[in-house]
Amino acid sequence: MSEAATGLIDTRVRVAVDTPQHSGLTGPLDYLSERALAPGSLVRVPLGKRELLGIVWPGESEQDTDAALLRPILGILDGLPPLSANWCALVEFAAQYYQRTVGELALSVLPPQLRELEPSQLQLRLKRVAKWAAEQGQRSQEESESKPELSEAQAAVLAELDTLLQAPETPPPVLLYGVTGSGKTEVYLRAAEHALAAGKQVLVLVPEINLTPQLEARFAARFAGVATVSLHSGLTPAQRLRNWLAAHLGEARLVLGTRLAVFASLPQLGLVVVDEEHDPSYKQQDGARYSARDLAVYRARLEKVPVILGSATPSLESWQRAEEGKYKRLALPQRIGGGALPRVRLFDMKTLPVKKGVMTALTTPLLEALRRRLERGEQSLVFLNRRGYAPVLHCGECNWKSDCPHCSAWRVFHKGDRTLRCHHCGFTERVPSACPSCGNMDIAPLGRGTERLEEQLAEALPGARVARIDADSTKNKGELEAQLAAVHAGEVDILVGTQMITKGHDFRRITFVAAVNPDGALFSSDFRAPERLFALLMQAAGRAGRDAEQAARSEMWVQTWHPEHALYKSLTTHDYEAFAAQQLAERESAGLPPYAHLALVRAEARSVEAAKAFLDAAAAWAKQLPDARQGVLIYPPVPMAVARVANVERMQMLVESSSRGALQRLLWQWLPELGALKREHRGLMRWAVDVDPLAI
Numbered sequence: 001m002s003e004a005a006t007g008l009i010d011t012r013v014r015v016a017v018d019t020p021q022h023s024g025l026t027g028p029l030d031y032l033s034e035r036a037l038a039p040g041s042l043v044r045v046p047l048g049k050r051e052l053l054g055i056v057w058p059g060e061s062e063q064d065t066d067a068a069l070l071r072p073i074l075g076i077l078d079g080l081p082p083l084s085a086n087w088c089a090l091v092e093f094a095a096q097y098y099q100r101t102v103g104e105l106a107l108s109v110l111p112p113q114l115r116e117l118e119p120s121q122l123q124l125r126l127k128r129v130a131k132w133a134a135e136q137g138q139r140s141q142e143e144s145e146s147k148p149e150l151s152e153a154q155a156a157v158l159a160e161l162d163t164l165l166q167a168p169e170t171p172p173p174v175l176l177y178g179v180t181g182s183g184k185t186e187v188y189l190r191a192a193e194h195a196l197a198a199g200k201q202v203l204v205l206v207p208e209i210n211l212t213p214q215l216e217a218r219f220a221a222r223f224a225g226v227a228t229v230s231l232h233s234g235l236t237p238a239q240r241l242r243n244w245l246a247a248h249l250g251e252a253r254l255v256l257g258t259r260l261a262v263f264a265s266l267p268q269l270g271l272v273v274v275d276e277e278h279d280p281s282y283k284q285q286d287g288a289r290y291s292a293r294d295l296a297v298y299r300a301r302l303e304k305v306p307v308i309l310g311s312a313t314p315s316l317e318s319w320q321r322a323e324e325g326k327y328k329r330l331a332l333p334q335r336i337g338g339g340a341l342p343r344v345r346l347f348d349m350k351t352l353p354v355k356k357g358v359m360t361a362l363t364t365p366l367l368e369a370l371r372r373r374l375e376r377g378e379q380s381l382v383f384l385n386r387r388g389y390a391p392v393l394h395c396g397e398c399n400w401k402s403d404c405p406h407c408s409a410w411r412v413f414h415k416g417d418r419t420l421r422c423h424h425c426g427f428t429e430r431v432p433s434a435c436p437s438c439g440n441m442d443i444a445p446l447g448r449g450t451e452r453l454e455e456q457l458a459e460a461l462p463g464a465r466v467a468r469i470d471a472d473s474t475k476n477k478g479e480l481e482a483q484l485a486a487v488h489a490g491e492v493d494i495l496v497g498t499q500m501i502t503k504g505h506d507f508r509r510i511t512f513v514a515a516v517n518p519d520g521a522l523f524s525s526d527f528r529a530p531e532r533l534f535a536l537l538m539q540a541a542g543r544a545g546r547d548a549e550q551a552a553r554s555e556m557w558v559q560t561w562h563p564e565h566a567l568y569k570s571l572t573t574h575d576y577e578a579f580a581a582q583q584l585a586e587r588e589s590a591g592l593p594p595y596a597h598l599a600l601v602r603a604e605a606r607s608v609e610a611a612k613a614f615l616d617a618a619a620a621w622a623k624q625l626p627d628a629r630q631g632v633l634i635y636p637p638v639p640m641a642v643a644r645v646a647n648v649e650r651m652q653m654l655v656e657s658s659s660r661g662a663l664q665r666l667l668w669q670w671l672p673e674l675g676a677l678k679r680e681h682r683g684l685m686r687w688a689v690d691v692d693p694l695a696i
């Protein structure tokens with residue numbers, strides 16, 4: 001030890017650490033080590049007065065700094081194989097593309113517990129993982145469920161996949177475009193089976209935690225004896241570390257997870273699947289605002305493995321790439337067993353007799369339709385994308401409304417626990433018994449959310465078993481599983497819920513789906529709102545008639561004031577392709593993604609003026625960069641849709657270019673300056689950049 005210490009202490013290593021943003025340190029830092037360390041090794045290093053976890057980063061250290069100024073590393077997490085070069089390359093790309101530092105991103109995607117682990121604790125964890133893997137292996141393959149016979153379309157898709165896999169070059173990303181209920185999951189299972197049999201690890205991404213149990217069960221049933229782990233934010237820190245280690249050590253062969261799983265360490269990765277690839281949840285909304293779908297594609301290319309993006313309503317970005325031939329499109333145009341998609345009926349709200357006051361969502365014809373299903377013993381699903389009892393409470397005397405004192409938003413009335421709750425900042429109070437402004441006792445809810453809809457349905461249809469699934473009804477662990485199980489078991493007649501119930505679930509008994517108030521998104525200022533609405537309604541429709549025997553009489557009911565709208569016309573014919581073509585044409589003529597590339601620079605401050613002053617100054621600085629600004633347009637700052645949250649004013653500035661490269665070049669030169677600029681703007685609290693933002 002002492003010999004090595006004297007002889008080799010000056011071996012330089014580059015280490016990625018999570019340096020605080022204000023430190024101005026952006027790249028990996030140089031340290032001294034007693035011995036050369038493989039890139040990807042985990043080490044403990046000093047930074048200021050602290051001791052941090054770091055990753056030995058690939059690449060050359062800066063030889064010109066004086067070795068006497070460098071500090072030695074403090075320890076090595078022995079027994080842990082290094083992170084692969086591909087993993088480091090993925091993180092490096094993501095950090096660059098989304099404008100973060102490598103160290104920050106790398107450390108933020110590792111399980112948090114890894115940071116505090118003593119070497120002795122690590123040894124213990126490693127032993128436990130080995131034991132867990134041995135137990136998993138004991139279930140015999142024979143316990144696996146039998147495989148269904150493939151439909152013709154599934155077989156054709158798999159044959160094409162096979163050809164792609166056998167070609168010598170890296171396969172292009174595959175866009176699996178399959179209508180709802182067409183058996184996309186079976187394709188994932190078969191593709192996974194191939195990869196597993198070839199000794200590879202498989203990564204499957206799903207958009208939301210609430211879809212993981214169902215998928216986990218399907219994979220577990222098919223692959224008994226194959227060590228499987230999940231990775232998502234609902235795990236305890238200990239579970240997350242264990243699962244991450246299992247994947248990193250190659251013990252877990254199958255990894256299922258939400259967006260953060262795209263960064264799982266998978267030394268033998270052989271296949272990536274992104275289910276419901278259009279889903280907005282794949283975009284991280286704070287910190288490094290990455291798109292897990294896009295990174296999955298990047299990672300697959302890096303590792304030279306196939307990636308399957310599956311959806312009934314692909315994102316327009318992916319669809320466009322398939323149209324250009326950059327992605328290989330494989331289609332499953334029919335439902336399994338020949339079941340039809342539900343007939344879509346647009347109900348024109350204008351045909352209702354005009355009455356004073358709030359319109360009811362439960363129109364007489366809708367109640368009739370629900371009653372018919374009840375009589376036949378069939379299930380219905382009623383979809384409303386707004387939770388709570390009513391979005392606002394209102395006083396008819398003085399016009400008081402339940403606004404949030406801290407946000408530019410209403411507080412939502414939750415009847416169950418008699419609270420007024422702000423869905424933006426969380427500010428919660430008990431419902432006042434009289435108007436806080438004039439004392440009038442008669443304050444009334446305006447509009448409706450799922451809670452009220454549930455109540456009204458139960459009143460209007462006595463005897464019907466009505467259940468509600470939304471973020472409020474599923475707060476506690478196990479509630480969602482229990483509620484879904486009740487639906488599957490036929491213990492529910494009418495299921496009310498938010499978009500949570502429209503995605504992915506393989507409900508077998510539902511023959512009727514109603515969207516009671518979907519118009520809101522038609523006229524939104526966000527150019528992606530129609531795309532999201534269309535996908536949501538197609539997904540919702542997709543929950544009906546999944547059992548081929550009932551498919552013929554399955555129906556979707558859409559209550560709208562705008563039945564003539566092109567979006568609804570495409571919905572009635574289940575014509576995603578027509579909708580996509582129309583939207584893409586609009587986007588092209590308006591110069592919007594995927595024909596242009598966007599970034600948002602956001603600022604948060606105590607006052608509107610401070611936020612605006614910072615963004616104005618930032619824009620002025622960028623205008624001095626003639627080279628970088630080539631072909632890049634910077635728009636004036638505007639308030640965000642919800643301008644004030646928790647007493648913070650939020651503004652944003654759109655940056656646009658038809659060239660991804662030009663946009664990236666500008667951001668690279670520009671953003672490092674904003675740190676210095678922030679110091680000159682005292683009122684500014686935070687700024688951030690969102691590359692490829694989803695919501696504008």
Ligand SMILES: Nc1ncnc2c1ncn2[C@@H]1O[C@H](COP(=O)(O)OP(=O)(O)OP(=O)(O)O)[C@@H](O)[C@H]1O
Nearest residue numbers: 148149150151180181182183184185186336504542
């Ligand atoms: N080849 C097959 N033979 C019999 N049943 C099948 C076959 N393939 C899939 N299924 C069944 O068909 C149903 C629908 O399949 P799946 O849930 O995979 O559809 P999907 O395309 O993922 O739909 P969604 O987009 O709505 O999630 C499932 O119950 C599945 O078990």
Ligand SMILES: [Zn+2]
Nearest residue numbers: 404407422425
């Ligand atoms: Zn609030």
